[in-house]
Amino acid sequence: MNAAPKPRLLFLLSGSIACYKACHAISRLTQAGIEVRTAATPAALRFVGATTLEGLTGSPVFSDVWAESRVMDHIHLARWADLAIVCPATANTLNRLGAGLADDPIGALFLAWEIQQKPWWVAPAMNHVMLAHPATQTSLTKLRAMGVRVLDAGNGALACGETGEGRLIEPESLILQVLAALGPKLA
Ligand SMILES: Cc1cc2nc3c(=O)[nH]c(=O)nc-3n(C[C@H](O)[C@H](O)[C@H](O)COP(=O)(O)O)c2cc1C
Known part of the structure; x- marks a missing residue:
C-alpha cells in the first residue's frame, strides 16, 4: 500500500533575531511528518x-x-505547498507584502x-514601536483584508x-497551530 503524501509546508524566514526560534519549529514540524521547504530573504x-x-x-533554501x-x-x-507561513515576519517584509512587491523570494x-484557496500566515516579530507604527499596522490591516492570517505577537x-x-x-x-491546520493530512 502506498504511504499517504505528507502535508507540505512552506516556511519563509525574514531577517529577525527570532530566526533561531524558527529553526526549532522547522525541526519539530519535520519530525512530526510534515514536508517542509524554506525560503529566506538575504537578511534572514x-x-x-x-x-x-x-x-x-x-x-x-530558496533565497x-x-x-x-x-x-x-x-x-x-x-503550487507545491498546502500552507505558507512567514516566520519570523519583519516589519520590512510585512510592509513589502502589504504593498504587493515581488522583488524578493517571499x-x-x-x-x-x-x-x-490556500492559507498564508504571518508571524510578526519586531520591536514594539515598529509593530505599533502606522505603516506596519496599515500593512497588517491590508494583509488581513487579502485573506492573510496574522498570528498574534507575544508581549514581554x-x-x-x-x-x-x-x-x-x-x-x-x-507548532500546535500548524499541526492543527495540517493535521487532517498527517498520516
Ligand atoms: C540584530 C538585528 C535584529 C533585528 N531584528 C529584527 C526584528 O526582530 N524584526 C524586524 O522587523 N527587523 C529586525 N531587524 C531589522 C531587519 O533585519 C531589517 O529591517 C532588514 O532589512 C529586514 O529585511 P527582510 O524583511 O527582507 O528580511 C534586525 C536587525 C538586526 C541587525
Whole structure:
C-alpha cells in the first residue's frame, strides 16, 4: 500500500533575531511528518545559514529569485505547498507584502500564492514601536483584508532590551497551530 503524501509546508524566514526560534519549529514540524521547504530573504540568511535550513529540511533554501536552475521556484513552490507561513515576519517584509512587491523570494511567492484557496500566515516579530507604527499596522490591516492570517505577537521582553508587544509567537504554540491546520493530512 502506498504511504499517504505528507502535508507540505512552506516556511519563509525574514531577517529577525527570532530566526533561531524558527529553526526549532522547522525541526519539530519535520519530525512530526510534515514536508517542509524554506525560503529566506538575504537578511534572514545573516541570522541563520542556508546550510542549517537545508540540513533541517533536506531541501535547499530558496533565497534568490535569480538563482540558476531555480528561476521558477516562486511559482513551483507556491503550487507545491498546502500552507505558507512567514516566520519570523519583519516589519520590512510585512510592509513589502502589504504593498504587493515581488522583488524578493517571499514577495514573489506571495503574489504567486492562490490566497483564496490556500492559507498564508504571518508571524510578526519586531520591536514594539515598529509593530505599533502606522505603516506596519496599515500593512497588517491590508494583509488581513487579502485573506492573510496574522498570528498574534507575544508581549514581554524583546531582544532589543525594551518590553512590549512584538515577540515572535512561542514556537510551541506555532507548532500546535500548524499541526492543527495540517493535521487532517498527517498520516
Ligand atoms: C540584530 C538585528 C535584529 C533585528 N531584528 C529584527 C526584528 O526582530 N524584526 C524586524 O522587523 N527587523 C529586525 N531587524 C531589522 C531587519 O533585519 C531589517 O529591517 C532588514 O532589512 C529586514 O529585511 P527582510 O524583511 O527582507 O528580511 C534586525 C536587525 C538586526 C541587525
